[in-house]
Structures are given as structure tokens and as C-alpha cells.
Amino acid sequence: MPEMTVLDHRNDPAAAVPGWRPGATAPRTDPAPLLPDAEPLRVLGTPAADAADPALLRELYRRLVAGRRYNQQATTLTKQGRLAVYPASTGQEACQVAAALALRPDDWLFPSYRDTLAVVARGVDPLQALTLLRGDAHTGYDPRATRTAPLCTPLATQVPHAVGLAHAARLAGDDTVALALLGDGGTSEGDFHEGLNFAAVLHAPVVFLVQNNGYAISVPLTRQSAAPTLAHKAVGYGMPGRLVDGNDALAVHRVLTEAVERARTGGGPTLVEALTYRIEAHTNADDATRYRQAEEVEAWRAHDPVRLLEDALRGRGLLDEQLVADAAERAEQLAARMRAEFHTDPELDPMSLFAHVYAEPTQQLCEQAGQLAAELAAEAEVHGR
Amino acid sequence: MSTVAGERTGPRTGTMAQALNLALRDAMRADKTVHVLGEDVGALGGVFRITDGLTAEFGPDRCLDTPLAEAGILGTAVGMAMYGLRPVVEMQFDAFAYPALEQLFSHVAKMRNRTAGKLPLPITVRIPYGGGIGGVEHHSDASEAYYAATPGLHVVAPATVGDAYGLLRAAIASDDPVVFLEPKRLYWGKDGWDPAAPVEPIGRAVLRRPGTSAVLVTYGPSLPVCLEAAEAAKAEGWDLAVLDLRSLVPFDEATACAVVRSLGRAVVVHESAGFGGAGAEIAARLTEKCFHHLAAPVLRVTGFDVPYPPPMLEHHHLPGVDRILDAVARLQWEE
């Protein structure tokens, strides 16, 4: 049998000799290994946590506490019929908050539908972040104001958007980075794969964060992918994959900060998988007891992101009464504001249906707007208004 | 009249493919935010050579060879448009746009509305369109009805060399997404045209041939067939007008209705399937608006309701002169 040389350029850039296949481009010069570590990165509870910036720890703590309360209050509002639906991110607060905090204000976030906390962490008003889920507007905020794309309902379609924006920013000479968030189920969609491939080929300054919470509605990860980890999927595209404990806010912040910096300084895209768990059901409308065991939920409760952070703060002597009271107070104020402002139905203008379909409405749209206006006028007359 | 004029003036003779190429070139010269992307658009110049020479002139960033992935191409264009670029996307053949339909329907068409006007997407999606070139399966579909039924998209179909230039410039300049259907069997037809000549803007129908007996209402690749039919109909004593819609969205109802009211007889002609096709919408509208002026029902001549046939059978499917003349004969309406 003739001897065959298999060129493995995956972890050894020098081995990627241009010319061994037609049209091969230059070898990767980036020394970052493509394969993720066997174990997810943890920082909290390790000596590395002692070096963390106290201000960052406190900020993460305040936001996680507020985020937890936000999740609780929003779920309660669905029970009262005040929100149409809410996909709680209870248990995933660390991923969302830490990821958003790894961005600069001029970076862009491309969230999925469960990522209201990340959206709020970008500076979007917490109630405006809920208009989609209440049902009054598709997007209650100006995406340009906070550089936060609309919450995305179709799975993984925001992934190529993030790539395109990052690519355009790089062409403009800006050092803007885009971060796309998605779930484990979303990694099976074609748009995820096409987006990753585009990002790697274009060397776009973009980071992908998969929040692997174990389930896509009811379908467990084993039915979603046969890969050793979702971070492994990066390898085939030629970008590094990273694995992180998604309940460890410091670890997520570190991995994301590194990936964002790498992208910003010309290192190209990174795929990060954060291992986490969705403590609540998929949404208020879902019955999670049909597809998962109580013991599993309890085991993850013991690895709660807020508790992990609290313990770390306490260990460093940073969890003083002042901080606890301050965080609790802010969280309660937020919940009170949600209750107050969602107490009544919003006043909506039916004519807004016809706004913003086109830059200039078509003649047909103008006629239809006239029809609705006439209907509304007739209705108002009947009701004596 | 459109304000989009050609950079290089002077009448010339050329093909629709050349006019489209010049439109891209002039648009890219006039506005550096215009970027072209798609499969094989670089060194090859696209499989129809519509992007020929763009990479040489503007570099591989402005005319970008992408990976082979239509959802990725259009999805990436969405992000580029969000950052202030004007992407012009090439879908290689009409049926290969289908993998990108989710991006088109869920995001391209809706982003302006979803964000209350904050994120308009000035994307042009160029699609080589329709049959008659002997293409095998997936190379000849005519899917304008899907696009036209999706609010938020403009749907444009040029039929002349001059319109190919003018409408593509207008599409690229539009702040809304435009699905730009290029009738591929007209790519190589030569005609005289003037890039500097003013062009009727998107949303205006043009009467290509006046007439006194009835009107053929059409667009894109069926226009030459209708003109031929009108010529042939003279022998049978019919003086047919031919109206070129040029865009389905916006639909120029005023012009279409004026012609139909004045003549009282109309046939809508297109090559895509009839059931749920654009002609169904047009005929219904004309009937609603012109009922009392009609001497006969608005008839339709369309392709059959079959998947696009193999090349050796496509001439049976595509509406030709005879089928149009048969319909015209049926306009002698008697109960």
C-alpha cells in the first residue's frame, strides 16, 4: 500500500501548505487552537476569581439579581394575562448579562427570542424590551440607539445578520464587533452553519454564543447533535471553539471578552458554547414535566448562577449589606415598574398598521388605510365617541 | 421621470445583459456603499456575465464571491444593509433562491416594519427569471407570485434593454428591498437604448403599443410574445394594445384601469402558473374596478399549473402567440 500523507492543518497552521489543494488560500496564522478544551472554563471558586475586578463582580451581581427578578415578574405577568408569552431565562442570567457586558457600546448584539436580559444589559429600557412578548409592537426599541438588533423569533436567522454587519463594519474600517446569541436547538438550523462558514471565510469580527440549556422546547441535546460538544462545530469552519460554564458569570465574561478582543484586533470569529440550564419551562405555555425529571432540575438549581456569584463575592469579602440591599432594592423597583406599567392595556393606534411597510406606501396600501379609517370612524360614531 | 441617469451618456445598441452590467457599474461608481455579492460574481462575472468586470474595477470587497449558500448570502446582506451598505445580491437561478426565502420573507420584507422604520433594508435581490432557455429542472421557475404576495417587497420585472438599465438603477437606489426579476431569455436580445435617457420610475406601467380593440396586460419575458401576438392579430382584424406593467409591486392600477376602461377587453399574460398567480390578482382587480366598462371577462393566459417542465416540453407550457390569439378570440363574449 502506498504511503499516504494526510495533511492536518487544523491545529498546526504551518502544516497548511498552500497549493495542496487548488485555490487554497494562505494558511491560518492565528495561533488560537481550533478544538475546545475538554472541560468548560470555570473561574468562580478557583484562585483566578481572586484577581477579578471588584467593580465588575459587583456590577454582575446587581444585574444578575435584577435579571432573576425580571424573569420572575415577567412570568407572573403572563399568568395575569398581561404578557402574551414569556420565555424565561431563569438559570441563564449569567450568560446573558456577562455576554452583553463583554461588548462595547458601539458593538452590536444580535439576540434570540429568549435574550431579553442581554437586551436590557445593552441599555434598552426593560419594558420596551417586552413589547414583542406583550403583543403591542414587534420591536419596542430603536435598534440603532443601543446597537441591539430586534429580538429574533425564527431560529438562527440572526446569525448571518451578525456576520454581515461585522463584515460591513470591518470594510468601513471600524473596529466594531457583532455578537450573535442562540440556543442549542438553533445550531441545527442551516442559517447557523451558513453564517459560521461566511464568518470564517470573510474573517469577520463576529462572536457566536450558544447558550446550551440542554433542551430545544422538549428535545434534549442528544437528539439535536451527535457532536462531542457544540463548540466542536467551530473546527470544521476553521474558527476556534470555546467551552465555558454558562452559570459562571466571570468565566463567561472572560471567554467572551477574549473572543470579542480577538475579533476586534483582526483575529476573526469564535464560536463559544456556554453550558447552562433553563430552570423554568420553555415558556409559560409549556409543561416541562413531560420531558424532564425533577432531579435533573434540582441538580442544576444547586449550580445556580446567582448563588455562585454570591459565594464568590462573600469569599472576597465583597458581599456587604450595602450591596445586598442595593441590589435587592433595584430589583424590586424594576418589578414594581413592570407591574405598574403592565397594569393596563397599552393605547395603540390601529392606523400604525400601515406605517413603515414601504418608504412610500403603495396606492393599494393608502386605499386600505382609508378603509380602516372609515371603519374606525363608523365604530366611534356607534359608540358615541 | 426617474432621476437616475447614466454616467456615460449617448445612445447605443446593446443587450439586456450589457445594460444590467452597466447599471451595476454606474451604481457602484456613483455610490460606494453599493456592494455586489453572490456565487461566482467575481472572476467569472456571474454565470450570465451580468457582474462581468466588477471585481476588476471595484475590488473583491465591493464585488464579493461568497460561499455557496443562498440563505447565508441574503442573511449576510441584511447585516451589511443594517450597517449602511446597499447590497445587490445575485441569486444564480430562480429556483436556487428558495433556500433564501426564509431570510427574504422573515427579515428582508419585514425589518422596516418590525423596527417602526428604524432599520430599512435597501437590498436588491437580482434573480435570473423564467424559462425559454432550455434549462434543466430548477433553472426556469417563475416565482413572482410568492414575492408579490409578501408585503414589504417591491417586485420589478424589466422587459426592454432600456428598462433593464433604468429599473436596476432605480432598484439599487430604492430604500426598500426590491426583488429584481431578470427575464433570462431576453438577456441576449439587442436593442437601441440610451443610458442617459429618463426612465419611468418603478411603479409605472408603460403602453408599449397602442390599440383600439383590446389590451394585453403583461410584464417581463412575456412582453415580446404579446407584441408579436398583437402584430399577428392584425390579420384577424384586431388592433391590440400592449401594456407592460414593469413592476407588480407597486402595481400601477391607475394606468391599467384607464386602458381597460377605454377598451373594455383585456387579457393578462404571464408564463408562471395561473392558479394563485399574479394574473389572478390583476384580473380580479381589473374586474372589480372596471366591471361596468367590460364587454367580456378579463381573461388570463398563463403557464400551466405544473412544475416547470423539462426543456423539450417547455414550449407547450409557455404562453405563445397562438394561445394569446385564442384568448383574444374569446373576448368576442357571448353568453
Ligand SMILES: Cc1ncc(C[n+]2csc(CCOP(=O)(O)OP(=O)(O)O)c2C)c(N)n1
Ligand atoms: C425556524 C424556527 N423553527 C421553529 C421555531 C419554534 N421554536 C421556538 S423556540 C424553539 C426551540 C429552540 O431551542 P433552542 O435553540 O435550544 O433555544 P432555547 O429555547 O433553549 O433558548 C422552537 C423549536 C422557531 N422559532 N423558528
